Amino acid sequence: MVIERVTCSGCSLLCDDIIIKSDGLYIEEVIGACLKGKERFDLLTAKNRITKSQIKNNGELQKVTYIEAIERAIKIIKKSSKPLLYGFSTVSCEAQLKGIELARVINGFIDSNSIICQGKVLNTAKETGITLTTITEIINKMDLLILWGANAAESIPRLLNKILFSRGKFRMTGREIKTLVVIDPVKTASFGVMGVRDIALQIETGKDIELIRVLKEECCKTGSIPDTGVGGIDKDDLKRLLLHLTGAENGVILIGQGLLKTQEDGNVVKELLELVQLINVKQQKGRLSVFMLGGHYNMAGFDHVALSISGKNHSLQFSNNQLVETSETIVSKIDKEDFDCSIIVGTDPISHLPSRLSKKLMKKPLILVDNKQSATSYVADVTIPSAITGIECGGLVYRIDHIPIELKKLLSPPSNIHNDEEILIKLIEALKEA
Numbered sequence: 001m002v003i004e005r006v007t008c009s010g011c012s013l014l015c016d017d018i019i020i021k022s023d024g025l026y027i028e029e030v031i032g033a034c035l036k037g038k039e040r041f042d043l044l045t046a047k048n049r050i051t052k053s054q055i056k057n058n059g060e061l062q063k064v065t066y067i068e069a070i071e072r073a074i075k076i077i078k079k080s081s082k083p084l085l086y087g088f089s090t091v092s093c094e095a096q097l098k099g100i101e102l103a104r105v106i107n108g109f110i111d112s113n114s115i116i117c118q119g120k121v122l123n124t125a126k127e128t129g130i131t132l133t134t135i136t137e138i139i140n141k142m143d144l145l146i147l148w149g150a151n152a153a154e155s156i157p158r159l160l161n162k163i164l165f166s167r168g169k170f171r172m173t174g175r176e177i178k179t180l181v182v183i184d185p186v187k188t189a190s191f192g193v194m195g196v197r198d199i200a201l202q203i204e205t206g207k208d209i210e211l212i213r214v215l216k217e218e219c220c221k222t223g224s225i226p227d228t229g230v231g232g233i234d235k236d237d238l239k240r241l242l243l244h245l246t247g248a249e250n251g252v253i254l255i256g257q258g259l260l261k262t263q264e265d266g267n268v269v270k271e272l273l274e275l276v277q278l279i280n281v282k283q284q285k286g287r288l289s290v291f292m293l294g295g296h297y298n299m300a301g302f303d304h305v306a307l308s309i310s311g312k313n314h315s316l317q318f319s320n321n322q323l324v325e326t327s328e329t330i331v332s333k334i335d336k337e338d339f340d341c342s343i344i345v346g347t348d349p350i351s352h353l354p355s356r357l358s359k360k361l362m363k364k365p366l367i368l369v370d371n372k373q374s375a376t377s378y379v380a381d382v383t384i385p386s387a388i389t390g391i392e393c394g395g396l397v398y399r400i401d402h403i404p405i406e407l408k409k410l411l412s413p414p415s416n417i418h419n420d421e422e423i424l425i426k427l428i429e430a431l432k433e434a
């Protein structure tokens with residue numbers, strides 16, 4: 001029995017303090033992981049694990065060999081003139097690189113899940129600039145944490161444990177000097193970790209932008225908070241919020257999914273980043289930063305890989321094997337039905353995209369590379385099972401705070417199951433030979 005300390009790839013926090021007991025074939029025990037992390041290790045033997053390639057014949061799913069699945073995929077790709085590649089946030093950077101190479105070889109369009117998640121913050125930051133921070137800095141320096149539109153307690157289960165309750169290196173105290181502010185229209189599980197001096201602000205749905213605008217105004221000219229409050233938050237609470245925002249030595253706003261939608265025809269993230277800048281210009285003592293809460297374990301990786309090889313962090317369109325300019329995204333491409341087949345890697349768009357889009361995606365041949373059953377695996381024309389990254393294969397990934405982490409291979413995958421990078425290389429080579 002081997003006991004080792006490993007990194008969990010259950011979410012973007014990539015906790016590196018997990019202990020596993022293994023006999024070299026199976027993982028017997030996992031110590032220190034949250035339920036989500038435990039589920040990740042349990043996937044090895046889970047009922048919903050995909051261990052066989054499958055293709056759809058006359059509407060029926062049929063088990064086939066790996067080579068037969070590759071051949072069917074090649075047939076679909078060769079018929080296509082407008083292939084779409086999507087996902088890539090739960091694979092290694094090496095696989096992301098091969099995904100982009102495949103898109104170039106087949107003159108496709110490639111996007112990652114980031115484009116409908118935290119990539120929106122990065123795109124906005126191209127206009128406004130952004131002050132980012134790291135987990136280490138939050139633990140060591142922050143005295144103010146604002147969870148805005150973010151239910152971190154459930155989406156990234158051990159995050160608050162680490163950043164809120166840990167004792168910082170440069171502070172003799174920990175949780176007791178950290179103020180937590182939660183701003184959300186829904187009373188999520190994250191409200192449950194609040195202490196007596198923390199601030200819970202249950203804002204009305206879609207009113208975040210109004211609140212940010214009032215805070216920006218107040219930063220420039222005091223007395224602009226209306227007596228009636230904003231978005232269901234009363235004047236006194238707003239004053240307390242502003243006091244913390246401008247008075248904290250080091251504060252961080254953790255941006256969640258709740259802030260990523262357009263409100264009142266305005267870009268909420270843009271207004272928030274501008275507010276952060278305004279405060280930092282005035283702030284004499286320290287700094288206010290932002291932190292993006294993308295949940296997939298290598299969502300940040302695709303932005304880095306795409307940026308490093310193309311100068312663009314998302315939405316890459318190839319034509320004549322060259323990158324060309326485009327203003328399209330995965331959403332607009334599917335919406336306009338501007339594709340004739342899709343290659344989905346490590347994600348389940350049929351479940352997570354709005355049904356208007358998933359119905360359009362289902363109309364065209366779909367090739368899936370993934371390791372667990374999902375709504376997408378039930379509709380895919382070809383499904384190729386992949387090894388579990390961080391357990392059955394290693395690779396480079398980027399943590400939630402954009403820190404690179406090398407994942408190790410702990411066990412061998414079942415026979416005939418290859419990792420995402422190998423599968424993508426196989427498709428590229430088969431296409432070149434065909």
Ligand code: SF4
Nearest residue numbers: 008010011015037158
């Ligand atoms: S918080 Fe995320 S990385 Fe940490 S143990 Fe849970 S699932 Fe794994």
